[in-house]
Amino acid sequence: MNKCIYCNERPAEVPDRRTYTGGRFVKKVCTICHGKLLRGDLINIVRLESKRAAELAESPVTSANNRIV
Ligand SMILES: [Zn+2]
Numbered sequence: 001m002n003k004c005i006y007c008n009e010r011p012a013e014v015p016d017r018r019t020y021t022g023g024r025f026v027k028k029v030c031t032i033c034h035g036k037l038l039r040g041d042l043i044n045i046v047r048l049e050s051k052r053a054a055e056l057a058e059s060p061v062t063s064a065n066n067r068i069v
Pocket residue numbers: 004005006007008009010029030031032033034
């Protein structure tokens with residue numbers, strides 16, 4: 001069993017999507033590090049989404065286009 005490429009402590013149980021090339025399913029990351037990576041992704045997504053929502057709310061063109069007539 002390979003060790004996780006991030007912590008090098010726990011057994012690798014899921015593939016690393018950063019080095020995933022498609023086709024080959026190679027386990028490289030433990031579930032704990034996988035969870036940490038997903039958490040980082042979610043934080044980025046939420047940050048981007050709230051930024052986009054703020055921009056849409058501030059844009060007069062977009063709010064005019066989105067208005068229900
Ligand atoms: Zn790990």
